[in-house]
Amino acid sequence: MNYETVIGIEIHCELKTATKMFSPAPVTFAKRPNSCVNEIDLAHPGTLPSLNKNAVKQAIKACAVLNLEIDPLIRFDRKNYYYPDLAKGYQITQQFHPIGKNGHVSIPTSNGEKIVRINRLHMEEDTAKQFHYNTETWIDYNRAGTPLVEIVSEPDMRNAEEAVAYVEKLRSILYYLGVSDVKMEEGSLRCDINISLRPVGSEAYGVKTEIKNLNSLNNIKVAIEAEIKRQSELLDKGDAVEQATRRYDDVAKTTILMRKKEGSVDYKYFPEPNIPPIRLRKEWVDEIIATLPELPEARKERYLSIGLSEYDATVLTQNKDLSDFYDEILKHTDQTKIAANWCISELPAVLDTQHLASAKNKLTPKNLADMINGIKAGAISSKQAKDVLPHLIQGENFEDVVNRLGLKQVSDTGELLRVIVETLDEQAQSVVDFHNGKDRALGFLVGQVMKKTKGQANPALTSTLITEELMKRKP
Amino acid sequence: MMNFAHYTNQKNPTQAVNQAVEAAKKANAKLNAVVTLVDPGEQLSQLEKYAGGKMFGIPIVLKDNVNTRGILTTAGSRILGNYVPQYDATIAEKLREAGAVVIAKSSLDEFGMGGSNLSAATGPVYNPYDLTRMSGGSSGGSAVLVASGVVPFAIGSDTGDSVRKPASYNGIVGYKPTYGRISRYGIIPYASSLDHVAFFTRNVTDAAIALEVLSGRDDRDMTSLQLPVEDYASALNPSLKGKRIGILTNVLKAITNPDIQAHFATLVANLKEQGATIVDIEMNQDLLSAILPTYYIIANAEATANHSNLDGLRFGVQKEGKEVDEVMSASRTAGFGKQIRKRFVIGSYALFVENQDKLFRKAQKVRRLIVEDLKNALSGIDGLIAPASAGVAPKLTDTSMDQLSSTYLIAENYMVMGNFSGYPSVTLPLGYCDGLPVGVNLTCKLYDEQTTLNLALAIEQATGLADQIKEVA
Incomplete structure (x- = not known):
């Protein structure tokens, strides 16, 4: 039979803040275990949550660009369950009144742009990390209390391509906003994919499964394709799909059952009594929205308007760090095309352009701009410039390198x-x-x-x- | 007079503190009020830093649900039988900076959940007026250490009259300020929306001074008020000229004890004589009868979540198990008393998704109605008074009270309105019945601590029962 795939996505995204959602402990990744915790993160008796204002600000930014209605009254609830990675025995979340609801985002598909509706965005806190070794379980609480937003889409996607495009779009937007690092491999952006099939033309939804722990865009793609295959084979045989949580197995190339959902867990949600409802000042929200950073689409438009090709504008925009670097170069030169060429073609050959800010890279936009101006003025050749670049990356000034290497181009x-x-x-x-x-x-x-x-x-x-x-x- | 002035006038705080320590040891042999005696040596060695503090050199007691860095803090429970906090409660810091010296951590009903102090892991606390009677609870240890003259001040906590009821049973002042006036950071909770830091003194002036020390915004407690600390003590004014005092008639009607009725009538006559206008206030009887069940549902629902952190994994007494889940479950089973487990079951039941509408949400609705009724009752008056309990402290073995009678439902539980509403409320000595103290309770409008203290001072002057002490030989 012919089936239509229905996909909804929940994204958990760690917010980029200096401190945790409800405690002044620092937020970091890969520090020594249990070194970034305080009594609040460990849920010592008598501790109380203090809401991180900056986390709320980040959530507001995300709501604004995802066209979500912002609830001016911030309220939190308790989600109760026992688990070793949840120190308090409850998670503080926004079950009843999410900060954002009823939004949408446009994604590129092979049939043009498509609108995906977003049901809600709410704030919550992350759990600790558990490590199981043979007979022992170790818990690292560094992650406990890290600010999160959960973004829940409507079931509007119809294939793996759209699902990947949606996640990619959200990643790019959230990264440009400075809201999150969106590193799937480090878990700062995590996707749960809800997927079901129904006969083409049917309105009713089929039974869905949830695929968890997908840590790359490619994994999302292959996992969805594998799950579509698995479900359609079941349905073809006349078997039922079982509502369950599954994970994708790289080796088996299929999804594996994690747990069945027999009657959902009762989390006994109730309003968090330690955080009174907080009224957001309208001027504060307006100011956050008015000062949102440039988003990828706007940036691409700007690049086209200064004469870059569609290709160059696209490639640059896809790498925000590199694109930011390019914008810095343009502060010191008007050679937009030469600068774009160097950023797109030359830098990736000699630098990790995903991590331009690394300590190894001492290349400044000013130095690269000087070099580009030098090429344009005929002071050095493009060929010479390629020899100059490694020295600039070591932190030398353009002028100094040219003089030291005697690279003056003879134009007399x-x-x-x-x-x-x-x-x-x-x-x-x-x-x-x-x-x-x-x-x-x-x-x-x-x-x-x-x-x-x-x-x-x-x-x-x-x-x-x-x-x-x-x-x-x-x- | 054994009040703050008495201690601060002694030019030698070390001597006063050491005397209190000795008195605590002696009294505790009879009262069983202390969980941990605190060696004051280190505090005394640092004391000069706090010279000029409002409680300089005053020996004090903290209820054992107040976190004290480096000092055992059990909350009256076996599961925290080994818990030594890494941090101080905000009020522990404030009291230290005011020059107060902690000499003991006092007994309480397990996690403050009780009104008898019988559920304390360290056993019952005995009433200094009659050792066969209860201290009342949950702040029983603090109450009797103040009443017996060991210290002039003790911290308690009041979730459902847990300071104001024992104050009545022990002939002292129990003050519960407006919700949010005193930070709860570092207080091991019972039920967050009802928990108040409250305290015992032996007179109203000391209460006013202590409130100045304890009050103030704390960014670590989001429910803490953004209001400035006022000079309550210097503004104290007992004049009743032009004051309107309401009598909560529902409570008086529910009280059968004629001695209490008589003491109360004498007080009212006296207040009238001093110029107060006395007004009868009748609140909705059904709502008042609903206070106890409403309280039970809200308090236990919040409590079951609040105490989910007690799993033996990161702190507290850990029991063995093969899996992490087993460790958690074994630690909780062994660590909590029977009463507590019962309350968790009730709280959990009220929160089940299928029960929330008819239990938890309904209780919250009723709470709002009760607060609304109290607000209306207070709208034309300055304060509302009634006897603080229907009788004297019960015998330790007494379980005779009919828990469906209005004597019990209303007269023994109406003060929980102060926790529902967060309104300031204070219990003071009213008189004695066969040598056993009974108290009068006063409740005033939200935020209005000054009126509460002023009217309390007027009542204290009317009864003449400031600085009552019952030493135990």
């Missing part, structure tokens, strides 16, 4: 002509060859001039001057 016509005349005198056969129509002779002669000038001759100028000189020597 008189000086060049002297060398050219000398070269043509020596290479009489090449002059004859040129006039006999052998084009290669010109390249050979330019090469000879380059050799004599130790590569410092301006190639374009050299070529022009040689041609002029050759014409003078026409037999």
Whole structure:
């Protein structure tokens, strides 16, 4: 039978804040276990939550760009369950009154842009991490209390491509906003995919399964495809799909049952008594929205407007760090296209452009801009520039490198002509060859001039001057 | 007079504190009020830093649900039998900075859940007026240590009259301020929306001074009020000229004890004589009868969540188990008393999704109605008074009270209105019945601590029962 796939996605996204959702302990990744915790994160008796204002600010930003209605009254609830990774025995979340609801986002698909509705965005806190070894369980509470938002889509996606596009779109938006690191591999962005099939033309939803722990876009794609295959085979055989939580197994290339959902758990939600309802000041919310950073789409438009190609604009926008770097370069040069070329083609060859801010990279936008201006002015050749770049990455100034390596390009016509005349005198056969129509002779002669000038001759100028000189020597 | 002035006038705080320690040891042999005696040596060595503090050199007691860094804090429960906090409660810091010296952590009903102090892990606390009687609870240890003259001040907590009831049974002042006036950070909770830090003194002036020390916004407690600390003590004014005092007639009608009726009538006559206008106030009888069940549902629902952190994994007494789940479950089973487990079951039941509408949400609705009724009752008056209990402290073995009678439902439980509403409320000595103290309760409008203290001072002057002490030989 022909089935239509129905996909809804829940995204848990760790917010980029200095401290935790309800405690002043620092938020970090991969620090020594249990070093970033205080009595609140460990739920010591008598501790109380204090809401992180910056986390609320981040959530408001996300709500604004996802077109969600913002509830001006912030309220929290307790979700009660016992689990070793949940120190308080309850999670503080927003069950009854999420900060954002009824939003939407547009995603690119092979059939053009598509609107995916977003049901809600709510704030909550992350749990600790458990590690199971043989007979022991270890718990690292560093993650406990990290601010999270959960973004719940409506079941509007119809295939793996759309699901991936949705996650990619949200990742990009949240990253541009500075709301989250969105690192799927580190777990700062986690996706749960709800997926069901129904006969084409049917309105009723089929039984859904939830796939958890997907840590890359590719995994989302392959997991959905595997689950579609598994469910459709079941349905074809006349078997029922069982409502359950599953995970994708890389080796088996299929989804594996984690737990069945026989009657959902009663979390006994009730309003959090330690956090009174907080009325958001309208001016505060308005100011946050008014000062939102530039989003990927706007940035791409801006790049097109300054003359970049569709390809260059797209590639740059996809890598925010690199694109930010590019924008910094443009503060020191008007050579938009040359700068884009260097960012897109040259830098990735020598740098990890996903991590431009790393300690190893001392390349400043100003230095790269100086170099680009140097190329444009003919002070050095593009070829020389490639030799200069590694030195800039080491932290040297452009001027210093050029001087130290003696890389000044010879663009002095008189000086060049002297060398050219000398070269043509020596290479009489090449002059004859040129006039006999052998084009290669010109390249050979330019090469000879380059050799004599130790590569410092301006190639374009050299070529022009040689041609002029050759014409003078026409037999 | 054994009040704050008495201690601060002694030029040697070390001597006063050491005397209190000795008195505590002696009294405790009879009262069983102390969980942990605190060696005051270190505090005394640092005391000069706090010279000029409002409670400088005053020996005090903290209820054992107040976290004290480095000092055992059990909340009266076996599961915290080994818990030594890493941090101080905000009020522990404030009291230290005011120059107060903690000499003991006092007994309480397990996690403050009780009114008898019989559920304390360390056993019952005995009433200094009659050792065969209860201290009352849950702040029983603190109450009797003040009443017996050991210390002039003790911290308690009041979730459902847990300071104001024992104050009545022990002939002292029990003050519960407006919700949020005193930070709860570091107080091991019972039920967050009802928990108040409250305290015992032997006179109203000391209560006013103590409130100045304890009050104030604390960013670590989001329910803490953003109001400035006022100079309650220097503004004290007992004049009743132009004051309107309401008598809660529902309570008086429910009380059968003629001695209490007589003491109360004398007080009312006296207040009238001093210029107060006395007004009869009748609240909705059905709502008042619903206070106890409403309280039970809300308090236990919050409690079951509040105490889910007690799993033996990160602190507290851990029992063995093969899996983590087993450790949690074994630790909780062994760590909690029977009463507590019963309350968790009730609280949990009220929160089940199928029960929330008819239990938890309904209780919250009734709570709002009761608060609304109290607000209306207070709208034309300055304060509302009634006897603080229907009788004297019960015998330790007494279980005779009919829990469906209005004597019990209303007269013994109406003060929980103060917890529902967060309104300031204070119990003071009213008189004695066969040598056993009974108290009068006063409740005033939200935030109005000054009127509460002023009217309390007027009542204290009317009864002449400031600074009552019952030493135990």
